Amino acid sequence: MLRSPSAFVRSGIAAAAAGLLLAGCGPASEQPASDRARPTERAEVTVQPIKATTELTDTNGVELSLKKQPERIVCLFALCDDILTELGIVPAATNSALLAHPEFLGEAKAEEVDVIPGGFIAPEVEAILSHKPDLVIGLGDTHGKLAPALEGATTFWAMQPETWEDGVGYLRDVAALTGRTAEGEKAERTFRAKLAAAEKAPSGRTALIIYGSDENFGVATPEGDVTASLFPGIADYPWKSRGVEGSYSLEEILAQDVDVLFVETMSFGDADGTLSEKLAENPLWGKIPAVRNGDVHEVDAEVWAKGRGTRSLGIVLDEATAALR
Numbered sequence: 001m002l003r004s005p006s007a008f009v010r011s012g013i014a015a016a017a018a019g020l021l022l023a024g025c026g027p028a029s030e031q032p033a034s035d036r037a038r039p040t041e042r043a044e045v046t047v048q049p050i051k052a053t054t055e056l057t058d059t060n061g062v063e064l065s066l067k068k069q070p071e072r073i074v075c076l077f078a079l080c081d082d083i084l085t086e087l088g089i090v091p092a093a094t095n096s097a098l099l100a101h102p103e104f105l106g107e108a109k110a111e112e113v114d115v116i117p118g119g120f121i122a123p124e125v126e127a128i129l130s131h132k133p134d135l136v137i138g139l140g141d142t143h144g145k146l147a148p149a150l151e152g153a154t155t156f157w158a159m160q161p162e163t164w165e166d167g168v169g170y171l172r173d174v175a176a177l178t179g180r181t182a183e184g185e186k187a188e189r190t191f192r193a194k195l196a197a198a199e200k201a202p203s204g205r206t207a208l209i210i211y212g213s214d215e216n217f218g219v220a221t222p223e224g225d226v227t228a229s230l231f232p233g234i235a236d237y238p239w240k241s242r243g244v245e246g247s248y249s250l251e252e253i254l255a256q257d258v259d260v261l262f263v264e265t266m267s268f269g270d271a272d273g274t275l276s277e278k279l280a281e282n283p284l285w286g287k288i289p290a291v292r293n294g295d296v297h298e299v300d301a302e303v304w305a306k307g308r309g310t311r312s313l314g315i316v317l318d319e320a321t322a323a324l325r
Contacts, residue, residue: 042233043195047188050172050181059169060160066135069179070155074116074128076138076146078302079161082309083171086187087180092131095123098302103315125149135177163222163229164195167309191310194317199233203324206256207235208290211264211305214278219248220264226308227316234317235260235324250284260323261290264301274298297323 054066073089075081078096085104091113099110114131118124125146128136133154138146140158150156161167168188175184209220209228220228223241231237238256239248265275276296279285290296299319303312 042199043192045189045192045196047185047192050175050184052179052181053176056173056176058157058159058173059166062158064155064157064173064177066155066177068134070134070177072131072133072135073178074131074133074136076116076123076128076136076143077120077159078306078312079139079159079167079170079308080137082167082307082312083174086171086309086311087175087178087183089178089180092133093128095120096302096306098307098312101300101303103303103311129153137174161226161308162224164226164313165229167226167313168192171310187310191314194314195230195233198230198317198321202233203235203321205235205259205324207231207237207260207262207320207324208239208253208256208258209262209264209304210275211266211301212275213266214275215282217275217279219253227304227313230313230316231320234321254284254287258288258290259293259295261288261296262304262320262323263296263298264305265298266301266305295323 052069054068055064057063072092073080073084074093075084075091076095078098081091081094081096081098081104084091085099090105090109091099093114093116095116097110099105099113100107104110105113116123116127118127121142123138123143123146128146128150135155135157136146136150137157137159138144140160143156144158147156147158159170161170168191171188172184175181209225209231210217211220212218219239221239221241222229222232222237228237228239242248261276263274263276276298280291285291297319299316303315307313307315
C-alpha cells in the first residue's frame with residue numbers, strides 16, 4: 001500500500017496491487033464528464049505589494065504572531081526550503097534534499113546546511129531546538145504533532161499546501177514575516193509570468209503524473225497535488241481526485257491514450273531502480289502510447305513532488321512544457 005503524502009508528499013492514498021491492477025471504477029469511457037479534471041482560469045500576472053509584518057493570518061487561515069522578524073528558520077519540509085531560497089535566506093537546518101538541486105544551493109553549499117535527524121516523519125525535537133530557531137516550518141498533517149514539544153521554545157508554523165496558489169500564498173506570507181518583500185514580489189512575478197506563458201499556448205497532448213515505488217504507484221490529481229494543479233491549464237489532464245480510497249485502474253489509464261508520462265520515483269529504504277523501470281516489467285505498461293513512443297520522463301521527485309514552491313514549480317513548468325511540445 002502506497003503511503004499517503006503525509007509520509008511521501010502526496011495528498012491522496014494511491015494503492016496498487018501487484019501486477020499494476022489498480023482498484024478502479026471501470027473504463028474511463030464509462031465515467032461521467034464530472035469525473036474529469038476541469039481546466040482552471042488562467043493565472044493572474046499582476047502581483048500585489050507585500051507589506052512587512054510580524055503578525056498575519058496565513059494563506060490557509062493560521063494566525064501567526066512573532067516578536068521580531070525571524071532570522072534562524074528550521075525547515076521540516078521542502079516548501080520551506082523553496083521559499084527561503086527564493087527570498088535569499090539559507091535555513092538554519094533542513095529536513096529535505098531540495099537544497100542540493102543545482103537550481104537551489106547546489107550540492108557543495110547544501111552540505112553546509114545541517115540536516116535534522118529522525119527523517120521526514122519523525123524529526124528529532126532536541127535537534128531542532130539545538131539550532132535555536134526563531135521559527136520552525138513544517139507540514140501540518142505530518143509535523144503538527146510536534147507543536148506541543150516546541151511550544152514555549154520557538155514558534156511552530158504548520159503549512160498545508162494543496163495547490164500552486166497555496167505555494168504562492170505561503171511565499172508571500174514568509175516574505176512579509178522576514179521583511180524580504182521585494183524578493184517575494186520578484187519571485188512571485190517571475191513564476192506567474194512563466195505560468196501565464198505556458199497557459200497562453202497549452203499543449204493538446206494528454207499528460208499524466210504518477211508517483212511511487214516498485215509496482216505501487218498513484219496518480220497525481222489537481223485537487224490536492226500542488227504540481228498537478230498546474231497541468232489542467234497547460235495540457236489535457238483528465239485526472240480528478242476520487243478521495244482517499246479512490247484510484248484509477250490501469251485500464252482507465254490505457255483508455256485515456258496518454259501521450260506524455262511524468263514519473264516521480266519515491267525511494268524507500270534500500271529500493272533501487274526507477275519506477276518506470278519497475279513498471280516496464282509488466283506488459284500492460286508497454287501498451288500506453290507514451291511508453292510505446294518513448295515519451296516517459298523520469299523527473300526529480302525532490303522538485304516535482306516535494307518542492308511545491310515558486311522555484312520548484314518554475315522548474316516543473318520548464319520541464320513539462322518542453323516535454324509536451
